[in-house]
Amino acid sequence: MATEPILAALDVSAVQGRRIASSNVLFDYWELTKPEINFLIAITAAAGFWIGSPAAPPHFPWMRFIHTLLGTVIVASGAATLNQLIELQYDAQMRRTARRPLASGRIARSHVLWFGVLLSVFGVVYLAISTNAFASLLATLTLLSYLFLYTPLKRVTPLCTLVGAVPGAAPPLIGWTAACGHLDPAAWVLFAIVFLWQFPHFMSIAWMYREDYARAGYLVLPTSELKDRFVAWQSLLPALGLFIVGIAPALRGQSGIVYFAGALVLGVVFLYYSARFALQRSIVCAWQLLFASVVYLPMLFALLALDKR
Secondary structure, three states: OOHHHHHHHHHHHHHHHHHHHHHHHHHHHHHHOOHHHHHHHHHHHHHHHHHHOOOOHHHOOHHHHHHHHHHHHHHHHHHHHHHHHHOHHHHOOOOOOOOOOOOOOOOOHHHHHHHHHHHHHHHHHHHHHHOOHHHHHHHHHHHHHHHHHHHHHOOOOOOHHHHHHHHHOOHHHHHHHHHHOOOOHHHHHHHHHHHHHHHHHHHHHHHHOHHHHHHOOOOOOOOOOOHHHHHHHHHHHHHHHHHHHHOHHHHOOOEOHHHHHHHHHHHHHHHHHHHHHHHHOOHHHHHHHHHHHHHHHHHHHHHHHHOEO
8 A cells, every 4th residue: 555655654763763762861861870970980989999909910809890980980870860859949040950851851850769769779789799898888978978968058158169079089988998998098198189179170160150050049159259269269279289189199109200290290280270260260261270170180090090009
């Protein structure tokens, strides 16, 4: 019949449409986990495991290393998902977040809740089984402090960045404890690097989207005339501290001359862009600082891992 080719074409189109819809849904769930943030989390957790592992490369526990990265990223994905559920009504008011899957209504709240809870619980249990209880406990504390301390404080005080920097700097500790089962001063050096790095990194974002944050009622920056001074000091002082802490592994004998030279160069560049933003506070300077921060952290930890002693 003449209609058969048309019906066949419609069937093919329907199948293609279902495939596209399915792929879009999968992408939306992927987007809920904030993969760009998980990339940095995975790098810092990997560095913590690599440096904290007492085993030499021929005997390096690769399977436990992979388990650590998977478990840490799964917990972080659960935290990111639940964070968007908690902040749903505020994300919908911000231009930079209004198109997120939940804020735009592409995924139901109940689905996001179950997805976030399942990821969080599975990640914590997975770490406990595949690595050790200490790493799992640190991941649990990181998850809870991020969701129930940092997240609500963003609407209360600009000091939320200080509180949020603690769970934000926990991945190296999780990696370290997964490798050797305990923490020592060298692990806290890695924690300090990520802790200090977050201040100029977030200040650049907070400045660029300050009107967006204010529209949604977030107090990530002071509302008074102290705002400019707050941004300047939150960018410059931590970057200065980071420059000093960044070379500490070489001074402690954890790494060699390659890392020392690289840390100096990276530290000077990052300090330069932090100081420039602190003095000028323009959109261009904020973007340059953001880019410098995204380059700085992976490169520093890569150098530290490659030049481990």
